[in-house]
Amino acid sequence: MKGALPILAFAVLMGLAPLLVASNVVLNFLVFTLIIALAxxxxxxxxxxxxxxxxxxxxxxxxxxxxxAILQVRYGMNAYPAFTAGIGVAALVxxxxxxxxxxxxxxxxxxxxxxxxxxxxxxVLANAAEMTGGAAGILIRLQANPANFQFAERGTFLWxxxxxxxxxxxxxxxxxxxxxxxxxxxxxxxxxxxxxxxVDVLAVKLRAITLSAAMxxxxxxxxxxxxxYLDANIAYGTWISVEALLAPIVGGxxxxxxxxxxxxxLHGLGEAxxxxxxxxxxxxxxxxxxxxxxxxxxxPRDLPGLLRRRRRA
Amino acid sequence: MAKFEVARRSxxxxxxGVLAAPALPRAQAPAVKxxxxxPVTGALxxxxxxxxxxxxxxxxxxxxxxxxxxxxxxxxxxxFGDARSxxxxxxSEVEKMQAEGVVAIVGGFASPICLxxxxxxxxxxxxxxxxxxxxxxxxxxxxxxxxRFGPGFGVVTSAALDNLxxxxxxxxxxxxxxxxxxxxGLFGSGxxxxxxxELPKRGFEVLETIAHPTPARDMNNVALRIRSLRPDxxxxxxxxxxxxxxxxxxxxxxxxxxxxxxxxxxxASNYRFVREFPDAANLVMDCNHWPDPRKPKTxxxxxxxxxxxxxxxYNTPMNYSAVMLVADALERAGRADRxxxxxxxxxxxxxxxxxIMPYGPTRFVNGQNQAGAxxxxxxxxxxxxxxxxxxxxxxxxxxPVTG
Numbered sequence: 001m002k003g004a005l006p007i008l009a010f011a012v013l014m015g016l017a018p019l020l021v022a023s024n025v026v027l028n029f030l031v032f033t034l035i036i037a038l039a040x041x042x043x044x045x046x047x048x049x050x051x052x053x054x055x056x057x058x059x060x061x062x063x064x065x066x067x068x069a070i071l072q073v074r075y076g077m078n079a080y081p082a083f084t085a086g087i088g089v090a091a092l093v094x095x096x097x098x099x100x101x102x103x104x105x106x107x108x109x110x111x112x113x114x115x116x117x118x119x120x121x122x123x124v125l126a127n128a129a130e131m132t133g134g135a136a137g138i139l140i141r142l143q144a145n146p147a148n149f150q151f152a153e154r155g156t157f158l159w160x161x162x163x164x165x166x167x168x169x170x171x172x173x174x175x176x177x178x179x180x181x182x183x184x185x186x187x188x189x190x191x192x193x194x195x196x197x198x199v200d201v202l203a204v205k206l207r208a209i210t211l212s213a214a215m216x217x218x219x220x221x222x223x224x225x226x227x228x229y230l231d232a233n234i235a236y237g238t239w240i241s242v243e244a245l246l247a248p249i250v251g252g253x254x255x256x257x258x259x260x261x262x263x264x265x266l267h268g269l270g271e272a273x274x275x276x277x278x279x280x281x282x283x284x285x286x287x288x289x290x291x292x293x294x295x296x297x298x299x300p301r302d303l304p305g306l307l308r309r310r311r312r313a
Numbered sequence: 314m315a316k317f318e319v320a321r322r323s324x325x326x327x328x329x330g331v332l333a334a335p336a337l338p339r340a341q342a343p344a345v346k347x348x349x350x351x352p353v354t355g356a357l358x359x360x361x362x363x364x365x366x367x368x369x370x371x372x373x374x375x376x377x378x379x380x381x382x383x384x385x386x387x388x389x390x391x392x393f394g395d396a397r398s399x400x401x402x403x404x405s406e407v408e409k410m411q412a413e414g415v416v417a418i419v420g421g422f423a424s425p426i427c428l429x430x431x432x433x434x435x436x437x438x439x440x441x442x443x444x445x446x447x448x449x450x451x452x453x454x455x456x457x458x459x460x461r462f463g464p465g466f467g468v469v470t471s472a473a474l475d476n477l478x479x480x481x482x483x484x485x486x487x488x489x490x491x492x493x494x495x496x497x498g499l500f501g502s503g504x505x506x507x508x509x510x511e512l513p514k515r516g517f518e519v520l521e522t523i524a525h526p527t528p529a530r531d532m533n534n535v536a537l538r539i540r541s542l543r544p545d546x547x548x549x550x551x552x553x554x555x556x557x558x559x560x561x562x563x564x565x566x567x568x569x570x571x572x573x574x575x576x577x578x579x580x581a582s583n584y585r586f587v588r589e590f591p592d593a594a595n596l597v598m599d600c601n602h603w604p605d606p607r608k609p610k611t612x613x614x615x616x617x618x619x620x621x622x623x624x625x626x627y628n629t630p631m632n633y634s635a636v637m638l639v640a641d642a643l644e645r646a647g648r649a650d651r652x653x654x655x656x657x658x659x660x661x662x663x664x665x666x667x668x669i670m671p672y673g674p675t676r677f678v679n680g681q682n683q684a685g686a687x688x689x690x691x692x693x694x695x696x697x698x699x700x701x702x703x704x705x706x707x708x709x710x711x712x713p714v715t716g
Contacts, residue, residue: 024411134502137424152436229428239399
């Protein structure tokens with residue numbers, strides 16, 4: 001497939017990291033960045049390509065995470081089928097939320113608010129339910145064994161996360177080239193025109209949100225397997241909704257590499273400032289904020305766009 | 314030739330130096346690195362800052378007193394990590410501490426951070442001493458590296474019930490009816506369920522159980538309901554902000570039960586509440602962590618903290634005590650080796666007296682200090698006093714509250 005080469009190059013380069021870097025600090029940082037990149041790639045499908053800005057991707061992230069954890073802890077299921085089920089249930093939740101929101105014709109800020117509300121409802125429910133462990137949270141037993149989807153080496157987990165991110169990148173590329181991708185972009189640019197041309201707008205949006213939710217749900221499942229602990233604020237908290245939309249917006253929404261680039265820039269910058277000015281608490285968050293202000297203030301609103309503009313100027 | 318001269322000379326000095334070294338007194342043993350993990354940014358930063366302060370004061374005191382004697386007077390060097398009020402922040406700091414070569418980690422504060430961080434530390438058999446986190450899951454995972462000096466949730470709640478009965482009996486059983494107010498998450502709901510099951514067995518009648526969400530912006534309806542029920546006791550199990558709101562609303566509406574009795578509430582053992590809303594806080598009781606007022610060190614430490622214009626919260630004495638526990642283990646281990654420190658921590662006994670918590674002789678079973686226990690505090694005259702158990706108390710309980 002044309003365009004797959006940069007993705008494979010990225011996968012190979014990143015895949016070399018555990019062989020070249022012995023520091024678990026760096027590997028841990030890369031794993032977390034990859035998990036965020038995967039969640040962000042999910043958001044990018046719906047928000048970047050489809051123009052449907054969701055403020056509530058936590059609903060999918062949390063569902064993927066909780067299903068992965070609950071099936072193992074409460075029903076003794078193996079981690080791999082539990083993880084797969086997590087992705088499936090997250091996709092179903094995406095389909096359901098999409099059906100309710102899109103069928104009523106919610107767009108723009110109304111759609112954003114509805115997704116935010118869904119994520120909040122899930123958070124409150126998860127906080128009160130017995131099944132999720134409520135406010136005390138749910139703990140996956142530490143058994144570092146590949147059979148349990150837990151690895152003694154952080155490098156191995158990096159490869160697993162990288163494989164999923166690479167798959168997501170390839171899927172995004174395939175979507176970009178596909179009929180569905182073209183229809184999605186048409187819906188983003190002008191919904192009425194797309195409809196007039198015979199695009200089934202509802203069906204296109206539903207497919208997009210289902211795929212999007214599955215990807216973000218996979219990120220949630222990975223989070224659960226990596227940190228082995230969840231509570232309602234981690235799984236359904238606003239932090240992940242914000243992370244999932246910031247990375248593509250900074251890195252380039254509606255592009256294949258945007259979310260990965262955004263996640264690496266935002267988290268890399270944060271980590272770098274933390275280690276350079278470690279004694280000032282919260283300095284990395286200040287930098288985070290400044291980058292966001294710059295990106296939103298100066299269109300085209302992503303960092304690659306800014307760089308291109310500078311070169312042209 | 315000159316070059317050779319220099320080389321030869323340095324060789325001679327070098328050899329002489331190596332030979333002379335054992336004869337010199339051991340001037341400075343290498344410092345022992347100790348990881349201190351606290352959330353100092355985000356929602357938990359107040360607790361984290363006060364935890365860090367406690368650890369800092371303990372480390373300064375140990376170093377000023379000649380360091381770890383068993384290690385030739387080695388100084389303790391603090392490697393601080395900001396857990397950022399979330400588990401992944403905690404894990405990433407544990408990785409950094411591991412890379413720095415710390416011998417143990419103390420802290421975490423919140424249960425989710427403690428759970429994730431101690432698990433990350435267990436990958437490296439790195440001893441982890443929990444400072445506060447009360448979740449019973451922390452010490453039930455079979456992690457050999459994890460220790461908790463303070464009490465867990467189960468111990469605190471059963472002590473709270475026992476102490477309530479003892480308090481009421483000693484005052485001639487003035488209270489019989491109770492209203493429970495709880496936040497609707499698992500913490501509050503779980504506590505409410507437990508109280509509903511246990512209070513009737515101990516001679517109390519629960520008039521009503523009122524739930525409210527977190528965050529809650531208004532407590533007027535809850536207060537009005539309490540007013541109409543006229544209970545003897547109000548038992549809230551909510552988080553800090555909601556409880557402060559409830560206490561203020563009750564004060565404004567002049568609702569005065571015979572007692573407000575909190576469990577792990579945080580507000581009634583927090584000087585911020587006492588300073589900011591002294592009237593609402595007055596005579597509120599809490600069952601929570603608190604240092605031993607009988608120990609002279611407690612007053613000394615409090616003075617040091619207040620000299621820095623900081624509030625006296627339980628985080629400071631708990632972290633002070635946890636660092637002292639690790640120092641004690643290092644003394645007994647005799648080497649800055651993780652496995653030896655874990656072994657020494659597990660073998661801690663009553664001979665460890667450098668902590669300032671009101672606990673009996675230390676004994677660890679599966680990482681949990683069996684002597685860890687809460688106390689009852691009461692806000693009296695703009696101060697937080699220990700009223701129960703009587704052996705530790707520095708004030709008489711004002712109960713029932715009249716007027």
